[in-house]
Amino acid sequence: MTRSIAEQTVEELGGPDSVLARQRRDHVEMDRLMDRYRALEDGEERERVLKETVQLVFSHAFAEETVLWPAVRRSVPDGEELTSRVEEEHQQINDLVAGIERLAPGEPEREEKVRRAFALVQEDIRDEEDLLLPRLQEAVDTAQLRRLGAAWETVRRTAPTHPHPVVPRRPPGNALLGVPLSLYDRIRDALGRRGSKAA
Template sequence: MPTIADQTVEQLGGRDSVLARQRRDHVEMDRLMNEYQVLADGQDRERVLTETVQLVFSHAFAEETVLWPVVRRSIAEGQELTARVEDEHQQINDLVADVERLGPADPEREEKVRRVFALIRQDIRDEEDLLLPRLQDTLGAVQLRRLGAAWEAVRRTAPTHPHPVVPRQPPGNAVLGVPLSLFDRTRDALGPGSPTTTAKKVLTALAGLLVAAAGAVALLRRRR
């Protein structure tokens, strides 16, 4: 079964197919990680690391919300394959949460970044070599393009930072994703250098209320 890394865009179902969209994001992740590793300037490295984190988490959220449910329904070994990738996502989530808590000068931070990058590259290989080719064998080009449109819509509005409280599967991740995305994208817009200590406290409190409300909705749905 050929990896999607070596296929043409046409073989993947066209540039709008979910396979082509996935691969474009993977290429961009790899470019950003390589750029981070060769940069010497601290500010540039932090900017590139932030861009990497934002892309990785929005990409993974869209996978878990839109793509992996289709894989589990369509592929015999879908549950096993998606569980493997979701475990990698959780490890990345936990490590990036640690990285964001540590200052740039902390001696542990760079080692955690190295481990994050290694996990991201492993996750890309597992998806492109094992999981996505099986989906390609199951769905036609039209279905792949429709799935790609849904995946892209979610990716563009997904959370952009790690959140340990978010489940890896629907409906929990979809319900919690809305308030967390609002919080993340507001924080990204404010930027690390803006004088927003009070604003960030307010946003954190607001996000906490929204997450609590979303969690209550998810619990009620499960009980029903």
């Protein structure tokens, strides 16, 4: 029986550079940010935490879709089915967060969308850690997990940081559109950060 990557040591995951360890670190940070958001009252800090959460979720998911899921489809017998399920979750999160970004802070509809998006992110984390990633771990060796980790990290650091619901979930479409969208998102993020410091 496969073990969730949440229950394994870093060494069992292939070391700190393994894609499994990198995934888990991001998942832990996502959970921490979502908990922090829920604990805060309305205000600038809460909005900053939400933006940080969104940026992490979208850069993480883009790297999964570009690097990790193709490897799962190649290596795991039912990889197509497993990745399709996660891609559907990613699309639902994408649509919800696009809606969140169109609404003003404090609007009841916005808070409901945030709640639903966070629930889907947590469901996505469980699907990945308990089902999909252990299957990849069984199918490839530690050296491959580390190579995937390096490629995944490179893509994550340059990935779009906001929802783009019309972008395809799979390469090559997502990769081709990812470069200009990443530049756009990072300019938008930088302008937003500068604006909030000046305020």
